[in-house]
Amino acid sequence: MSHKVSLIFETTEERDQLIGKLRPLPDVSINAHVGGARILQAVMHKDQPDLVLMSVLRPDDAAFEMIEAATLRHPTVMLLLVSWETDMATLKRAMRAGVRDVLPGPLSTASVKVGVEYIEESKSITSQFVDNEGTLYAFMSAKGGCGCTFLVTNLAYLLAQASKRVLIVDLNLYFGDAVSYLTSRKPDASVVDMARQSRRLDAALLAVSVLKVRDNLHVLCAPELPYQLEEVTPETVAALLGLARTEYDFVLLDMARVMDPAAVKALDLAERIHVVAGQSLPALRDAQRIIGVFEGLSYPRDKIQLVLNRYSKSSQILLSEVERATGHKVARVVPASDEAVLASINQGIPLAKLAARDPVARALQEWAHELSPVAVHAGKLSWLSTITGRT
Incomplete structure (x- = not known):
């Protein structure tokens, strides 16, 4: 040619x-x-x-x-x-x-x-x-602090461990920082930069715009400062996600708690929307409201997946009460393990790499295996490497 x-x-x-x-x-x-x-x-x-x-x-x-x-x-x-x-x-x-x-x-x-x-x-x-169409999942926190970004990034890491090509798209355009959960490196480009070039989107542009955490785990980051967000329109989001699905096996969207037209377009395109909540009344009230909005958008009930994060059997709010409060069945439970999770976040190292036997790491491994049923190998860092280095 x-x-x-x-x-x-x-x-x-x-x-x-x-x-x-x-x-x-x-x-x-x-x-x-x-x-x-x-x-x-x-x-x-x-x-x-x-x-x-x-x-x-x-x-x-x-x-x-x-x-x-x-x-x-x-x-x-x-x-x-x-x-x-x-x-x-x-x-x-x-x-x-x-x-x-x-x-x-x-x-x-x-x-x-x-x-x-x-x-x-x-x-x-x-x-x-050109003939590939990857799976597109959206994740939205019912309330700030429910651990949505942690779940997205760590699930993405485990899917990549299962030899899948995975892209995280950080659509929390105002204050998103998903990449810091995986690496200390800074991105060269963002979702906004891609949106500005929507008329020339192709695989090569996407490849130079993502931050490569590893060969098959990439992040399209939120902008460092929330400027020129008007470039992120429903049309540019649709074009970007359509391209991403041809390049990756899994595209995971870390959504903000915002329902503007661009966000709704992303949610429309997602095969599943995971609403991440905690065992607190404020989080459950907000989860109920968000699920109500999704139902108002005519999303099928099975498209909406309620995820209960930091679950504790000793909590005053039982699982049955969570389902009654939200009007939705809990699709997945992730246990509480605050010390290990906090260490993972602070060091920017995926939990499965830092503490593979932790209950949260095991729960996420099970989740990843259900999505991509092949052996998922979780690495283990030495005590010294957790202090001296980040990936």
């Missing part, structure tokens, strides 16, 4: 220096231009390329505005920026403008090869997973 690549340089000298070194690549046709970001839109229109590699060694706001205008007009063209500035701030600004990735300058033969690899990988991944 032939690939059309356009190169854009800032100066004639820069262009001539590379063209003299560039050797023909199999099934790749290359056009070279001089003019920087100001000619990007014209090049995309004229060349109709699969890929643009553009050298803007020190991009400023004006350059990013021209880039964004061009990518909005030509959303199917992949754009890689080549720059001296490859810091996190530049990368985030570039992604918001529609750039797929930022490569270190100057534009070289290596840059061109990387660009061609991007195209080939994108087309390969898309064709590989």
